[in-house]
Structure formats: C-alpha cells, structure tokens
Amino acid sequence: MHEMGVAMQIVEIATASIPEDLVGARVAKVNLKVGKLSAIVPDSLQFCFEAVSRDTALEGARLHIMEIPVRAVCNACQNEWGIDQPAFTCPQCQSGDITLLSGRELDIESIELAEEDD
Amino acid sequence: MLLDGINTIRACHHKEGHPHHHPHGSDQPVETHSHGGREIKVVRRVLDANDIMASVNRKLFAEKKVFVLNLMSSPGSGKTTTLEKTLQHLMPDYRCAVIVGDICTTQDADRLAASGAPVVQINTDEFGGDCHLAAHVIEKALDGLDLDSLDILIVENIGNLVCPAEFDIGEDKRAVILSVTEGEDKPLKYPLMFRECDAALLNKIDLLPYLEYDAKLAADNILQIHPDMPVFETSAKTEEGFDPWLDWMRTCANEKLK
Numbered sequence: 431m432h433e434m435g436v437a438m439q440i441v442e443i444a445t446a447s448i449p450e451d452l453v454g455a456r457v458a459k460v461n462l463k464v465g466k467l468s469a470i471v472p473d474s475l476q477f478c479f480e481a482v483s484r485d486t487a488l489e490g491a492r493l494h495i496m497e498i499p500v501r502a503v504c505n506a507c508q509n510e511w512g513i514d515q516p517a518f519t520c521p522q523c524q525s526g527d528i529t530l531l532s533g534r535e536l537d538i539e540s541i542e543l544a545e546e547d548d
Numbered sequence: 549m550l551l552d553g554i555n556t557i558r559a560c561h562h563k564e565g566h567p568h569h570h571p572h573g574s575d576q577p578v579e580t581h582s583h584g585g586r587e588i589k590v591v592r593r594v595l596d597a598n599d600i601m602a603s604v605n606r607k608l609f610a611e612k613k614v615f616v617l618n619l620m621s622s623p624g625s626g627k628t629t630t631l632e633k634t635l636q637h638l639m640p641d642y643r644c645a646v647i648v649g650d651i652c653t654t655q656d657a658d659r660l661a662a663s664g665a666p667v668v669q670i671n672t673d674e675f676g677g678d679c680h681l682a683a684h685v686i687e688k689a690l691d692g693l694d695l696d697s698l699d700i701l702i703v704e705n706i707g708n709l710v711c712p713a714e715f716d717i718g719e720d721k722r723a724v725i726l727s728v729t730e731g732e733d734k735p736l737k738y739p740l741m742f743r744e745c746d747a748a749l750l751n752k753i754d755l756l757p758y759l760e761y762d763a764k765l766a767a768d769n770i771l772q773i774h775p776d777m778p779v780f781e782t783s784a785k786t787e788e789g790f791d792p793w794l795d796w797m798r799t800c801a802n803e804k805l806k
Contacts, residue, residue: 432679432711439594447590458585462594467740469710516736517772518743526775536714538590545585 433470436536437478441488444541448487457491458544465498465535472497491544500533598715601683605690605718612695615804616703617797618717620741621725622734623707626751628656629784630725631704635663637794642699642801647689649681649706656704668692672706680711683718700801709738713745721800727752728759732766735773742773747780747796754783 440460448455464470472495483489500513504520505527511520513533519526593599609616621627628648635644645666648656657669668689672678678685681703693701703719705712724745726734729752735742742748748770750763767779780793 432714435678435682436594439597443590443592443594443596447588449588467743469714469740516739518739519772519775526771528775536594538592538594540587540589540591543586543588 433474434478434482436470437475437482440479440493440538441483441486443538444488444491445486447538447541448543452543455487456544457488457541459492459494459542460488461494461496461539461542463496463498463535463537463539465533466500467530467533468536470536491541496539498532498535501531502528503531504528595714598683601687602716602718605683605687608690608695609701609718609720612698613805614695614698614701615721615801616701616717616719617800618703618705618712618719618722619725620705620709620712620722620745621707621727622709622730625707625725625727625730626784627704627707627725628659630749630751630782631660631702632663633784633787633790634702634794634797635660635665637790638700638797638801639663639665641798643697644700644702645693645698646702646704647681647686647693648704649685651678651706660704666693678711679706679708680715681705681717682715686717699805700797709734709741713738713741713743720804721746723747723749725749725751726766726770728755728761728763728766732762732769735766735769739773742770742777745774745777747778747793748774749793750779750781751784753781753788754786 444457444460476493479493483491502513503510504523504525506525507520507523509520509522518528520528619627631646638644646660647668647670648660649670649672650656651672654669657667660667670681670685670689686703703717722745724741726748728750750766756763763781770777770779778796780789782789782793
C-alpha cells in the first residue's frame with residue numbers, strides 16, 4: 431500500500447545515481463532486490479513506478495525485480511534453512527532463537543542506461 | 549548529507565544545504581559520446597532516507613531519555629481505548645505524550661487529550677494519505693512536544709497491518725494489537741508485522757463468550773511467527789489482563805530511563 435512512496439524513492443535514488451557528466455542520459459532498467467518478507471506487491475510497484483517516472487530520466491524504464499527468498503539461521507544449533515511457510519522456528523531443534531539472513535531486502539542494485547535515441 | 553533524499557512521499561522536507569542531485573542542471577558538462585547500455589552500481593536501500601531519519605530520531609530519544617513505543621494494529625482493534633487506559637495507569641508515575649496518526653480527523657487526539665497527556669495529531673492526508681507514519685513525519689511532530697519533560701512517548705500508528713511494519717521511526721519497542729474479532733489466522737497473513745514487533749496484545753477478550761474464537765490458536769499463531777514474544781490477552785474495556793501489559797511497559801520505560 432506504500433508502493434507509491436517506494437516508487438518515488440526509486441526514481442529519486444536512480445536519478446541521483448546517474449553520473450553528473452552524463453547529462454540527458456535515460457535509464458532503461460532498474461534492478462531491484464525485493465525480499466519475500468518485505469511488504470511490497472511487485473505489480474503495484476510497477477504501476478506506481480510508471481506513474482511517478484513520467485517526465486523523468488526513468489520514463490519508460492523497466493523495473494527488474496529479483497525476489498529474494500527468506501532464509502534464517504538458528505542461533506541454538508546453527509542450522510540454516512529457507513522459510514517458505516509462515517513459521518519461524520528451527521525445523522531441526524524447534525528453537526525460536528533465530529536470525530534472518532535474507533528476505534527483508536528492498537534495495538536498488540543498479541541502473542542500466544538506455545542506448546541513445548532509444 | 550544526512551538528509552539527502554529525505555524529500556520522500558510527498559512530504560517535501562527541504563532543508564538548507566540539502567544536496568539535491570540535478571543531473572540535468574545547466575552547469576553540468578555535456579556528455580557527447582555514447583553511454584548506452586552502461587550499468588551503474590547503486591546498491592542502496594530504497595528506504596535509506598527513512599532509515600537515516602529514524603536514526604536521527606533514535607539518537608534524540610536516547611539523549612533525552614524518552615522511551616518510545618510504536619503501537620500498531622489493524623483499524624478497529626482497540627488501539628485508542630488501549631492507549632487511553634494505558635495512559636491512565638502510567639501517568640501518575642511517568643510523564644507521557646502521544647503522537648497519533650490518522651489519515652483524516654482528530655477524533656483520536658480529542659479522546660486521548662482527555663488523559664491530560666500532550667497529544668500531537670498527524671493527519672497523513674497532507675502527506676498524500678499515507679498508510680503509515682514515516683520517520684520524517686515523526687520528526688516534524690516532535691516540534692510540538694517538549695522531550696525534556698517526557699519519560700514515555702507513544703506513537704499510535706495508522707491502523708494497518710502491512711505498511712507501518714516496514715518503516716522504522718526511531719522507536720525503542722514496537723507493539724501490535726490484534727483483537728478477537730479479527731480471525732485467528734491474521735498473524736500468519738501479516739507475518740512481517742508480527743515478526744517486527746516486540747510484544748503483542750490480543751484485545752477485546754471480554755467478547756470471547758459471544759464469539760467462536762480460539763484465543764489459544766491466535767496466540768499460537770503469533771508465536772509461530774515470533775517465538776518467545778510476550779502475548780498479552782487484554783480487554784481495554786474492562787481492563788482484564790492489563791497488569792502484565794502495564795508491567796511490560798514499565799520495565800521497558802525503566803530500562804530507558806536508567
């Protein structure tokens with residue numbers, strides 16, 4: 431539901447990432463990492479991004495979303511596993527003392543510039 | 549540099565010296581050769597600006613020794629009533645204030661003001677009707693509060709089990725309220741919220757005799773998402789089960805006030 435704000439941040443960060451000597455460069459693609467536990471709906475994000483990128487260097491750019499699975503490590507028995515169900519106890523020793531290794535990402539990895547006259 | 553990129557989510561928060569990047573500015577040298585297809589590494593959290601602002605808030609709360617609770621829930625789970633009763637019990641011993649977020653209206657603020665605690669109402673319709681309170685919105689609300697004369701600040705977030713979980717506001721602890729009219733499976737449907745919180749309240753237990761609700765299943769589902777998290781079964785209306793919740797608040801506050 432906050433995809434609009436997230437899309438605006440993406441446009442802002444991506445715009446600021448275009449090197450200052452590349453005036454007029456357009457962005458063709460934005461590579462994102464989105465953890466499965468993050469509260470983002472990719473379709474909504476895409477929709478909002480199209481709306482807020484209009485008249486910016488990102489207009490028409492493609493959002494490439496790499497979904498990152500949720501992984502955890504058990505602090506009691508060091509077991510490492512992937513969480514694909516809403517259950518956060520160690521399947522090996524049933525401890526609840528776990529640390530999430532991934533799944534909370536909402537990161538811009540890189541931007542790809544468009545060929546000129548695209 | 550600290551505030552670079554803070555003008556997020558329609559709440560433009562321009563500060564002097566805010567180093568905006570304007571790649572299309574006329575003072576920039578013009579690139580003549582081809583740069584097409586070039587990939588530029590960014591590697592930044594999208595909510596970086598919020599996280600930076602949250603750490604500014606957190607540092608301020610630490611300096612001023614104010615315990616800050618971020619109270620979240622779905623709409624209608626009893627946040628405001630829980631807060632009214634919580635303030636009633638804590639106010640004799642602690643100096644409390646509240647920041648209350650709603651998309652529209654000041655009804656919650658009006659109810660909470662009756663407690664005698666300073667209340668700052670945030671209406672996010674100014675900010676585009678946001679579904680959560682972001683760190684810069686809290687920072688702005690702090691203008692209306694004297695942190696030197698406070699022990700506890702409770703932020704009543706927008707009623708929503710999704711978005712507020714994603715936004716750090718600089719708080720010390722987070723609590724979520726689930727009410728027994730909402731369905732036992734809610735923790736499984738909104739795992740991030742229950743994962744991110746430090747305590748949960750299962751509220752409106754005075755209604756249990758009239759409902760086919762399995763309170764144990766609801767509590768178990770919360771613990772499946774966040775093992776070992778304290779779950780308080782409460783009725784804000786009758787104050788049944790309120791003491792363990794109040795003790796938790798006092799323990800957290802005392803820890804911060806040390």
